Amino acid sequence: xxxxxxxxxxxxxxxxxxxxxxxxxxxxxxxxxxxxxxxxxxxxxxxxxxxxxxxxxxxxxxxxxxxxxxxxxxxxxxxxxxxxxxxxxxxxxxxxxxxxxxxxxxxxxxxxxxxxxxxxxxxxxxxxxxxxxxxxxxxxxxxxxxxxxxxxxxxxxxxxxxxxxxxxxxxxxxxxxxxxxxxxxxxxxxxxxxxxxxxxxxxxxxxxxxxxxxxxxxxxxxxxxxxxxxxxxxxxxxxxxxxxxxxxxxxxxxxxxxxxxxxxxxxxxxxxxxxxxxxxxxxxxxxxxxxxxxxxxxxxxxxxxxxxxxxxxxxxxxxxxxxxxxxxxxxxxxxxxxxxxxxxxxxxxxxxxxxxxxxxxxxxxxxxxxxxxxxxxxxxx
Ligand SMILES: *Cc1c(COP(=O)(O)O)cnc(C)c1O
Numbered sequence: 001x002x003x004x005x006x007x008x009x010x011x012x013x014x015x016x017x018x019x020x021x022x023x024x025x026x027x028x029x030x031x032x033x034x035x036x037x038x039x040x041x042x043x044x045x046x047x048x049x050x051x052x053x054x055x056x057x058x059x060x061x062x063x064x065x066x067x068x069x070x071x072x073x074x075x076x077x078x079x080x081x082x083x084x085x086x087x088x089x090x091x092x093x094x095x096x097x098x099x100x101x102x103x104x105x106x107x108x109x110x111x112x113x114x115x116x117x118x119x120x121x122x123x124x125x126x127x128x129x130x131x132x133x134x135x136x137x138x139x140x141x142x143x144x145x146x147x148x149x150x151x152x153x154x155x156x157x158x159x160x161x162x163x164x165x166x167x168x169x170x171x172x173x174x175x176x177x178x179x180x181x182x183x184x185x186x187x188x189x190x191x192x193x194x195x196x197x198x199x200x201x202x203x204x205x206x207x208x209x210x211x212x213x214x215x216x217x218x219x220x221x222x223x224x225x226x227x228x229x230x231x232x233x234x235x236x237x238x239x240x241x242x243x244x245x246x247x248x249x250x251x252x253x254x255x256x257x258x259x260x261x262x263x264x265x266x267x268x269x270x271x272x273x274x275x276x277x278x279x280x281x282x283x284x285x286x287x288x289x290x291x292x293x294x295x296x297x298x299x300x301x302x303x304x305x306x307x308x309x310x311x312x313x314x315x316x317x318x319x320x321x322x323x324x325x326x327x328x329x330x331x332x333x334x335x336x337x338x339x340x341x342x343x344x345x346x347x348x349x350x351x352x353x354x355x356x357x358x359x360x361x362x363x364x365x366x367x368x369x370x371x372x373x374x375x376x377x378x379x380x381x
Pocket of ligand 1 (some may be wrong): 059060061062085086088089113131157159182183191192194213
């Protein structure tokens with residue numbers, strides 16, 4: 001097998017001259033931050049997902065922190081989430097003093113299992129943060145049903161699922177709050193950036209305040225004068241800049257094409273990798289259409305003479321940027337120090353042992369897909 005001339009990453013942004021021109025225009029404008037582009041971008045995202053409000057943040061992690069604050073998570077509260085995610089998800093709970101509680105995954109979809117959520121609910125449970133892992137929406141109807149019954153807030157981590165649909169509706173309007181990330185590998189990018197979409201005016205007001213130091217105008221301000229504002233709560237500076245928002249707005253023009261191309265690549269992988277016993281291709285929940293942020297396979301190493309690590313290293317040696325997403329969050333030393341024990345989500349841990357992420361991003365060509373498939377087939381034969 002010949003090594004590829006150029007490295008094929010697992011994910012990559014797509015930037016055009018138009019994106020660059022748009023950003024340059026903003027750089028020449030009066031506002032680099034706190035200007036009109038932020039709200040324009042927020043409106044564009046809210047409209048796209050069909051939500052009433054959107055609040056942009058400096059990054060997705062800050063947005064999740066804001067959502068946890070708006071949900072009222074404080075010390076003593078438990079928040080149920082999946083261990084198969086980026087550490088930022090449960091870290092946001094810790095920022096607020098809350099306790100992340102990990103519920104195991106469904107073996108077919110790799111997403112949090114609603115039945116496992118039920119098993120973890122206590123009198124201290126305040127919220128659920130499900131993750132649309134790889135871009136495949138979680139079973140929202142079931143999760144919202146559980147939440148309504150137990151009076152819990154649902155913050156959907158949609159970092160992977162911008163553009164995905166659940167039962168014909170775009171992700172971003174069905175949970176109480178939904179977070180999207182605009183890191184360069186994500187469905188659209190603003191460099192760094194994140195957003196919360198919601199239909200709740202109450203959350204909208206809290207998120208706006210939290211993003212900007214907890215300050216705002218009050219009835220008392222009007223009495224005092226034009227310059228007067230008040231700080232009502234301890235917020236942060238988590239603002240997105242107009243430079244970021246401009247790039248985001250320009251990227252929004254191509255979101256449908258990005259998602260379409262990701263779906264084409266996933267379809268090609270599915271066709272070419274189907275029926276190989278040593279590989280399990282990702283299964284999709286009925287009624288969902290993934291945004292395919294990641295294409296994650298299972299390497300059934302019991303059928304092979306080599307472990308996943310060897311396949312990973314051999315693929316990398318061929319210049320193919322395979323990856324592994326994610327290490328179960330509670331395995332990290334920081335979480336171990338907090339007292340989480342290994343073995344609490346056995347299905348997630350077993351899944352992790354076999355997981356391999358294959359490259360997928362809009363500018364990947366069909367030839368690139370064939371390269372990946374041929375290399376993989378050769379290495380497992
Ligand atoms: C990327 C990501 C985040 C964090 O987003 P940033 O914009 O990088 O801060 C949170 N959750 C998941 C699942 C992610 O993939």
